Amino acid sequence: MAYHTLLYGFAFLPLCLVLYQLTPQKHRWKVLLAFSWLFFYMISRKLLIYLIGASIITHYTGVRLELLRTEEEREKESAAGKKKKEIRLRYQKKGRQILALGILLLLGVLVYLKYYNFFVRNISNVLDLSVLPFTLPEKKLLLPVGISFYSLEAVGYMADVYWGKIRAEESLGKTALFLGFFPQIMEGPICRFTDTSDTLYAGKSLEWDNLSEGYIRIFWGLFKKLIIADRLAVLVNQIFDNYMEYSGAVVAAGAVAYTVQLYMEFSGCMDIVVGSGRVFGIRLPENFRQPFCARSASEFWRRWHISLGVWFKTYIFYPVSVSGLVKKWNQFGRKHAGKYLTRLVTSALALFPVWLCNGLWHGARWSYIFYGMYYFTLILAGMAVEPVRDRFLGVLHIHPDSFGWRNVQRIKTWIIIFTGELFFRADGLRAGLHMFRSIFDGFDIRKFWDGTLLGLGLGRADFAAVIVGCIVVAVIGSMNENGIITRIRKARASETAKWCVMYGLLFAVLFFAAYGDGYQAVDLIYAGF
Amino acid sequence: MKKIVKRGILFLLILILLLAGCSVWAEKTVNSKRGIVNGRSRAFAEISAEKENTLDVLVMGDSESFTSISPMELWKQKGIAAYDCGQSGQKIQETYYMLKTALKTQTPKLVLLEANLMFRNPGRIENLQTAISEAMLYHFPVLRYHNIWKTLLDGYSPDQDEYKGFRIRNDIKSYNGDENYMKETKDVRKISTFVDGYMKQIIDICRDRNIPLMLYSAPSPVNYNTAKHNAVQNYADKHGLPYLDLNYKTKELGINWKEDSYDRGDHLNVFGAEKVTAYMSKYLSENYDLPDHRGEEAYKEWDRLAEMYRQEFLAVKGK
Incomplete structure (x- = not known):
């Protein structure tokens, strides 16, 4: 269940919104945590244990570091002059050891699951060359969704506590929510604790402005992903999967098409992510800026x-x-x-x-x-x-x-x-x-317009949709770059205008998206990293 | 909070109205410009565009259905007006909505369901996704036909290439495996609760409208086996449905696996389909009250189509 699917948009997110609102404010973060783990479970099943494990390690490393700081302060208070430096160095060493252990555990799992086979394969290649009589076996390792994202968040959190930039979170559940919040678990953004913590745990009631602006953002993401990226995927796969058959301008077109596909897909997914946070009143950091x-x-x-x-x-x-x-x-x-x-x-x-x-x-x-x-x-x-x-x-x-x-x-x-x-x-x-x-x-530059590109799986209509879609994205992007969107937002656009934008985007997606006949659903690219 | 609920409802209401309006336009366009829809949705578009109340038998199911029964042969033999509404890899949700779509304009006297699709189970989440999307596609056909703007731009050919949902597939790829593939076993393949749920709804729709529902299995040594047969037989007995498994009748049908399949025993080609249909025409006319429409004014098009079919069939047979 990725963010661009019907199940997410029409069942998962609305259900979470309703339950969130019906729950008393101080317990709302628990609803978010329950849905986050459910989301994770629906994709990675029992590998959820890795996320829970990472949450426990991160949390208790943070708590231990915080405790150490309190102890250090207490000792320093009763000590004088030279001794203070000694105490600081002693605690610094202890802290560094705890931090190193936490990072080692988290990155150890990541490195093992993600890179074990890569290393084994390369070591085997070297051994092959040196004619040594043994090989290392590769393993079938399943990667939990988002491990590359939440592991970095966890390391960042522990380091920030170690550096004293933030205070460790006291509740294990809240730390777990910070790492596993469902909109950002698949493709980030890789948040720092200070980015989200104030709004994530606040349990703010739903507000119309947040809902409407959040959904506009979600529809905008779907526009980029489903109208442009998923169409270009057909052409990109054709060229890259059969690269021996192509050369010259076609390969160049493939590189450009893939870049545009990746941007539309990843930034589109981020729009959905930021929008999904926004509907709850949670602000997630931006991952792209033109x-x-x-x-x-x-x-x-x-x-x-x-x-x-x-x-x-x-x-x-x-x-x-x-x-x-x-x-x-x-x-x-x-x-x-x-x-x-x-x-x-x-x-x-x-x-x-x-x-x-x-x-x-x-x-x-x-x-x-x-x-x-x-x-x-x-x-x-x-x-x-x-x-x-x-x-x-x-x-x-x-x-x-x-x-x-x-x-x-x-x-x-x-x-x-x-x-x-x-x-x-x-x-x-x-x-x-x-x-x-x-x-x-x-x-031969003429290949861009002499019809060669039409033989790569996309028809005229598809190219028209991609080109018009890209123009729309470019215009909005340039308005963003020049601060026009911010000014419009500050001037508080009228409710009618907002509704028009919502319907406009939604209908553009429903009518022009690459779904249904002749299209295959395209998985999120960055969710695989 | 009240503001959110009020605005939310208003937003959805306007959305539904807009979608419904566009759906009326899309259905009209699809019905007036045959051939404009390509791919999977074509089966829905074609059945919707059939003349009202002209079909007596609806054949539903996955590819095993539309490769085994040829409506033109049924017409030629007994004047039965049948239509293949199957789709490749049809899921039970699609079957359910296909039936509902067909019943909007048709009042058939029999629904024939090829049972192989009862074993399609892509998993809970996939099932749920399909359930949501198929419901939306059914209620708002503009979503199903949303790609027609492409055909309008790229051009389309309105030529008829189908014979009431049947296409002439004349390739021959022999099946060289064991012809006695329905081995004796007590094993029973599982039918998922999801399929069961939709099957019950299909049964209810047919019962409410007094349309007999019959299950059948097309001969397919690659796809079928006794464990599947046992499951369908149990299911049919439990719900009081007739079930005809043609995998046990390949000799009677005269199936020759050297030349009656186009993909090594997975599906029948036109020669195999002719044999199955010849048997079915007899079976259906003996067991169901199906009128012979040959020569009727309203069915003139069928006679023309049957002649085209005959010509094409003779041409491929002679190759």
């Missing part, structure tokens, strides 16, 4: 899957940046290597683990690791050429914010994104490299 307006690869990642980027920045980039190794390099670099190189190497040291983890997080495949390294290289290269670029612009008297230069940068970023997604979707790194090379094999 990523195709980005002028560089690094800006793209600040606008695309924002919550993952924020998580890596907070829990990997910053800790690595202030680690002993980086500090030592900084000292050494400033003396011997100059400002430019020191900064570049410092960035590389902190960015490398971020992008390695980003690639690996998406799955246990070399092509994902390549995907991470692809962005690492490009972002670093972007930093490296910055001074040269600035000088070049200066010489030619081009203002960095001029309309023309902005668009040159955007087009460059699009090419980077499309290429990245080509490798991301391809069936393995070898297939990705083959497809990339084949783009330059007899590239």
Whole structure:
């Protein structure tokens, strides 16, 4: 039961809303927890035990860390001067051990379930090469839904308690709800405790404004997913599953189509997620901010899957940046290597683990690791050429914010994104490299309009729906980028206008969505990561 | 809270009204432009577009149904006006709504249900999803036919390629397995409670309208076995329904598995269907009160269609 299904929209969510409202305010979070676990159970059945286990580990690690802090404060109060530092160091060590244990347990399960077979396969390949007479057997491991999302949330929560940024939640049930809240369990966003805790447990009564705006958001998500993404899935699958048959412009079209499909699908799902939270008055953080307006690869990642980027920045980039190794390099670099190189190497040291983890997080495949390294290289290269670029612009008297230069940068970023997604979707790194090379094999731009694309499973009407849908999304996106949507919201749109938008979106989905005859339901892509 | 309930109800009411209005338009369009609907929904569109009160036998079920009974052969033999309303992999929810759709315009004298679909059980959640979606598609046909805007844009061919739900499939792929596939066993395949629930509703609809409901099984060594037979027989006995299992009559029918299947014993081709239909025409006319409509003014189209069918059949037979 994914978010775009009838069962979710017409039975699960309404039933949860009704029961939520009928329950006394202070117990409403329990209804949300019960529905969250039911949702999880309906998808992953008895693997629910993993989520419950993760909740228990996270909760008690948090509680233990909190307790430690209280003890530390008490001891510090009665101690004097020098001793205080000693106490702090002792408790810091203890805290670090507890945090490490918690993280180890959570990430241990994630790594075991998600990466065991990958490692075994690669170790076996190495052993094969070295002609050693044994192989490691692969295991049939079932992955609970959302494990990659809730594990990161759990680690973030424990680290925040350890750093003293938040106080540990006292109720186990509430911690469990934070990790397992049903709208975000399948595809995120990866929330930080402070993002949701105030509204998640408040048990606010249902309000018409929340309901109507939440549902507008849900319908908008369905519009993107069902009208655009699911249609493009037909063409994308045809090209990527039979990549040996295609080359040149068709492969390029496949890369562009997949990028658009992924964006419409993932951001559409996020609209449904944010809308599903909104109907209860719960605010979930945004995961996308018009990523195709980005002028560089690094800006793209600040606008695309924002919550993952924020998580890596907070829990990997910053800790690595202030680690002993980086500090030592900084000292050494400033003396011997100059400002430019020191900064570049410092960035590389902190960015490398971020992008390695980003690639690996998406799955246990070399092509994902390549995907991470692809962005690492490009972002670093972007930093490296910055001074040269600035000088070049200066010489030619081009203002960095001029309309023309902005668009040159955007087009460059699009090419980077499309290429990245080509490798991301391809069936393995070898297939990705083959497809990339084949783009330059007899590239003929006329194939975009000479009817070739009509032979890939989509008819004229389908293309018309995709193009019109994309134009609508682009217009709304640009209104969002320029703050027009916010202004409309602040001006409190009239009730009639809201109803028109609701009916308009709903009927657009009902009439033009890719469901029924000739279409297969398409599973959520990111739910598989 | 009152505000929410009031507005919620108003929103739903307007939605229902809009959907109902669009549904009237969609049904009219579908009935006036035959061939505009493609894919699974085509069976619904075609049965809805049949002339009112002209069908006496409705054949329902999955692909085993519309590959085993040829309405044109029934017409040729006994002048029985039958229609195949089966769909590939038809689910019981679809059967239920297909029957209700057909009964909006038809008053049949017999409903024949091929029993293989009683064993289709994709799981609780899938069943629930299908139940919700089929109910919506039935009550708001605009949702079922929502893709017609595509055919209007891409173009469509109104040519008749079906003979009252039957298509001539003349490929031959032999079944070379054991011809004595209905082995003696006491095993009984489970019929899910979901299927049971919908079957009861189908039985009730037929009883309320005094339409006899008969279960049958088409010959299929790949799909059928004794455990399934036992389950259907028990079910039929429990609910007082007649059940005819043709898997036990393949010799009597004259089925030759070397040439009567188009996919190695899963389904019958037109030659196998002719044999089954010849037997069924006799069986039905002996056991049910089904009028012979041949030569009647209202059934002129049937005679024309039967002639087309004969020509096409002779052409493929001669190949």
